[in-house]
Every structure is written in C-alpha cells, then in structure tokens.
Amino acid sequence: MNHKRSGEIFEEAKKYIPGGVNSPVRAFRSVGLDPIFIERAEGSRIYDVDGNSYIDYICSWGPLILGHSNKDVLEGIEEAIARGTSYGVPSPVEVEVAKMITEALISVDMVRMVNSGTEATMSAIRLARAYTGRSKIIKFEGCYHGHSDSLLVKAGSGAITFGVPTSPGVPEDTTRHTIICTYNDLESVKRVFEKEGKDIACIIVEPVAGNMGVVAPKEGFLEGLRSICDEYGSVLIFDEVITGFRLSYGGAQEVYNIKPDITCLGKIIGGGLPVGAYGGKREIMELVSPVGPVYQAGTLSGNPLAMTIGYRNLKILKDNREIYIELENKAKRLEEGINNIIKELNIDAHVSRVKGMFCLFLGKGPFENYNDVMKCDTEKYSAFFREMLERGILIPPSQFEAWFLSAEHSDEDIEETLKACREALKVALK
Numbered sequence: 001m002n003h004k005r006s007g008e009i010f011e012e013a014k015k016y017i018p019g020g021v022n023s024p025v026r027a028f029r030s031v032g033l034d035p036i037f038i039e040r041a042e043g044s045r046i047y048d049v050d051g052n053s054y055i056d057y058i059c060s061w062g063p064l065i066l067g068h069s070n071k072d073v074l075e076g077i078e079e080a081i082a083r084g085t086s087y088g089v090p091s092p093v094e095v096e097v098a099k100m101i102t103e104a105l106i107s108v109d110m111v112r113m114v115n116s117g118t119e120a121t122m123s124a125i126r127l128a129r130a131y132t133g134r135s136k137i138i139k140f141e142g143c144y145h146g147h148s149d150s151l152l153v154k155a156g157s158g159a160i161t162f163g164v165p166t167s168p169g170v171p172e173d174t175t176r177h178t179i180i181c182t183y184n185d186l187e188s189v190k191r192v193f194e195k196e197g198k199d200i201a202c203i204i205v206e207p208v209a210g211n212m213g214v215v216a217p218k219e220g221f222l223e224g225l226r227s228i229c230d231e232y233g234s235v236l237i238f239d240e241v242i243t244g245f246r247l248s249y250g251g252a253q254e255v256y257n258i259k260p261d262i263t264c265l266g267k268i269i270g271g272g273l274p275v276g277a278y279g280g281k282r283e284i285m286e287l288v289s290p291v292g293p294v295y296q297a298g299t300l301s302g303n304p305l306a307m308t309i310g311y312r313n314l315k316i317l318k319d320n321r322e323i324y325i326e327l328e329n330k331a332k333r334l335e336e337g338i339n340n341i342i343k344e345l346n347i348d349a350h351v352s353r354v355k356g357m358f359c360l361f362l363g364k365g366p367f368e369n370y371n372d373v374m375k376c377d378t379e380k381y382s383a384f385f386r387e388m389l390e391r392g393i394l395i396p397p398s399q400f401e402a403w404f405l406s407a408e409h410s411d412e413d414i415e416e417t418l419k420a421c422r423e424a425l426k427v428a429l430k
C-alpha cells in the first residue's frame with residue numbers, strides 16, 4: 001500500500017503542529033508507523049489522501065454509530081449552516097437535545113452542554129466537590145476521563161494513597177486530591193473509604209472501561225460503588241463518554257440498571273461534531289451557574305450546528321433501537337470469528353466484548369483491570385495493526401483502545417475483516 005502523499009503531508013504538519021497531529025494517538029507512534037491523512041469517509045469506509053480505502057473500526061473513537069457521512073443525519077445541513085454557525089445566545093435546538101438526553105438516561109433530570117468529554121468530566125467533578133463540600137476524588141487506574149489536571153494521574157507507589165501526575169505541568173498539589181483504586185476491586189475502594197470516606201467528594205468511573213481495551217465490570221462492582229457512595233454521602237459519576245448511547249440507547253446505566261448521581265457524555269451526542277455534556281439529579285444540577293454558585297461556561301457550548309447534527313443523530317437512534325441489536329450481533333460475529341482463528345492458530349489472545357463494544361487483547365487473560373491488560377504484547381499488537389492496515393482494515397493504533405462498529409458495517413465488511421485478521425495474526429504472532 002502506498003502512503004506517499006500522507007508522508008509528505010506529515011512532514012509538513014510536523015513543522016506547524018506538535019508531532020504533526022492534534023491528538024497524540026493519531027500519530028500512530030505506538031504501532032511504529034507514520035499517520036495516514038484522511039480525505040473523506042462514507043459508511044463503514046474511510047479513504048486516505050493516497051486513494052487507499054479502509055474498513056474503519058476507529059469511527060472517530062466512538063461517535064459514528066450511524067457510520068460516516070450518514071445521509072439522514074446530514075440532510076439539510078446546508079440550510080442549518082445558512083442560518084448561522086454560532087449565536088452566543090440560546091437557540092431552540094439546545095432544548096430539544098437536552099430533553100432527548102434527559103428522557104434517554106434514567107438518572108438525568110437536567111443536563112448542561114459543553115464542548116468535549118474532558119470539559120464534561122472536569123465540570124462534573126467541580127460540581128461533585130461543591131455539592132459535598134469535599135475535595136478528594138477516586139478514579140480507577142486505566143480509566144480515562146480526558147486531560148484535565150486532576151485526572152491526569154496514576155497510582156503512587158507503596159504507602160502513598162494519592163495519585164501522582166502522569167504529565168509534566170500537572171502540579172502535585174492538584175493530584176494530591178485524586179486517589180487511585182483498582183478497577184473491579186471493590187475492596188480497594190472500601191479500604192479507602194474506611195480511612196477517608198468523609199473527605200471523598202466522588203467516585204468517577206467508566207461503567208464499562210473502554211480506555212484500557214474493553215474491560216467489563218465484574219458482577220456487583222458498579223452496584224458496590226453505588227452503595228459505598230450512598231453510605232458515605234459521596235457522588236457517583238458515570239463517565240459514559242463512550243458507553244452513553246452506544247452500549248444501548250440508555251447507556252450503561254440502563255444496561256446495569258444503576259443510577260449514578262452525575263453522568264458525563266461526549267462525542268457520541270454530537271454525531272461527530274465537538275460536543276460533551278454532564279447531567280444528573282435536579283438537586284445537584286441546580287447548583288450550576290446561573291441558578292447556583294458553581295461556575296461553568298462556554299462560548300460554543302450548545303452550538304446550534306453541533307446541536308442540529310446531534311439531535312438528528314440521537315433521534316435516529318431513538319426511533320431505531322434495533323440498531324443496538326445489530327451492533328451487538330456484528331460484534332458477536334467478529335468475536336466468534338476471531339475466537340475460531342485464535343483456536344486454529346493456537347495463540348494467546350482474547351476478545352473482550354460487552355454488547356457492541358469489544359477489543360482484541362494479545363495476551364493471556366483474565367483481563368479485569370489495568371495490571372492485567374498491561375501484560376499484553378504491545379509489540380505483537382503493533383505488527384498486527386500494520387498487517388491489518390496493509391489489508392485495508394483500520395483498527396485502533398493502540399492495544400488499549402476499543403474497536404468501534406457502526407450500523408454501516410456490512411456482513412461483507414465483517415467477512416473481509418475476519419479474513420484479514422487470520423492472515424495478520426499469522427504474520428504478527430509467528
């Protein structure tokens with residue numbers, strides 16, 4: 001496959017953009033390649049500037065449940081643009097989207113729009129702190145909640161319970177309030193609460209982890225977090241930036257029937273435009289400015305164009321719930337097909353799947369937390385990625401990301417993917 005033009009653009013990009021990309025994972029560094037630059041995308045396919053076509057399992061990291069350039073979502077978009085791209089004062093479509101979100105999510109009475117998942121989680125934590133009058137927060141190792149300072153944290157070593165920054169520029173003073181626990185290990189959470197419960201404002205969790213590959217919550221884990229928060233008067237935040245409107249229309253909270261106090265949403269509700277949101281119980285949300293004292297704002301929040309696309313996207317999902325069954329069936333077919341290949345080649349690999357969300361771990365399970373997934377062979381994953389790309393299949397350029405399917409992925413796409421998988425795994429794991 002020829003990537004000459006992508007290579008040329010990348011050289012140019014590096015002169016003006018750090019690393020040539022606007023988000024680090026796009027640089028393809030972890031798989032030892034230069035990035036491909038994209039010209040257009042349609043349905044399940046994405047096309048690079050060298051004319052190569054790929055079946056896309058990145059799908060913009062989740063939002064494109066209806067596939068690229070969906071005609072029903074985009075219909076009339078010119079007319080929406082012609083009405084103006086941003087007003088700085090409210091527009092009716094913001095209300096429509098807010099209403100749709102509150103109707104979809106069992107725990108959300110009110111919602112505030114922001115522009116990204118990062119903003120959603122950052123604002124949700126500020127709100128939880130204000131609501132409880134406490135400072136400490138709990139996050140889980142391997143869960144990603146965007147790049148605000150207090151969340152760029154990993155577990156400290158040994159006796160220290162608070163996290164340490166994962167990036168220069170994040171003051172230790174900020175991360176001092178962030179405590180890291182082990183995903184799926186309720187005991188690790190209980191121990192922290194026994195010692196510091198009265199100071200803990202919130203637990204933030206991805207109800208199904210999607211940023212260390214896909215890791216399902218063990219039975220009782222999410223329920224346990226709910227009851228610990230109830231016992232200690234802390235706020236439970238579900239970060240549903242990936243699971244919201246993807247795992248099912250009502251998100252992970254519908255699937256597991258657990259009501260968090262605050263829910264964070266992101267890219268999916270914008271159908272590919274920059275959007276995020278946080279919402280929850282009325283009593284908590286009414287603390288947000290201008291009703292309450294908790295400041296949070298955004299010039300482009302509730303942007304009319306993003307809201308118009310977001311509304312169309314959500315409306316189609318709402319009216320066509322069979323899409324979720326189809327997504328799950330496609331993920332199951334990939335799971336079964338890859339499992340057969342794993343058996344046939346007798347390799348250490350495991351498909352981790354929750355409904356339509358899945359990934360392929362190249363290693364020996366079980367995969368229940370961050371330490372487990374870290375044992376995967378990232379070198380082999382890199383080789384696998386390269387072999388898949390060469391065969392026209394674009395999977396996430398990291399072992400620790402979920403593969404994303406859309407309603408547009410056809411039976412033929414899945415057959416082609418499985419054929420490529422067999423060949424690529426043979427080469428990569430030889």
Ligand code: PLP
Binds near residue numbers: 061144145239267
């Ligand atoms: N939360 C989760 C679960 C995510 O997966 C992401 C991004 O992938 C974020 C938050 C941050 O969202 P954004 O990249 O829109 O800031």
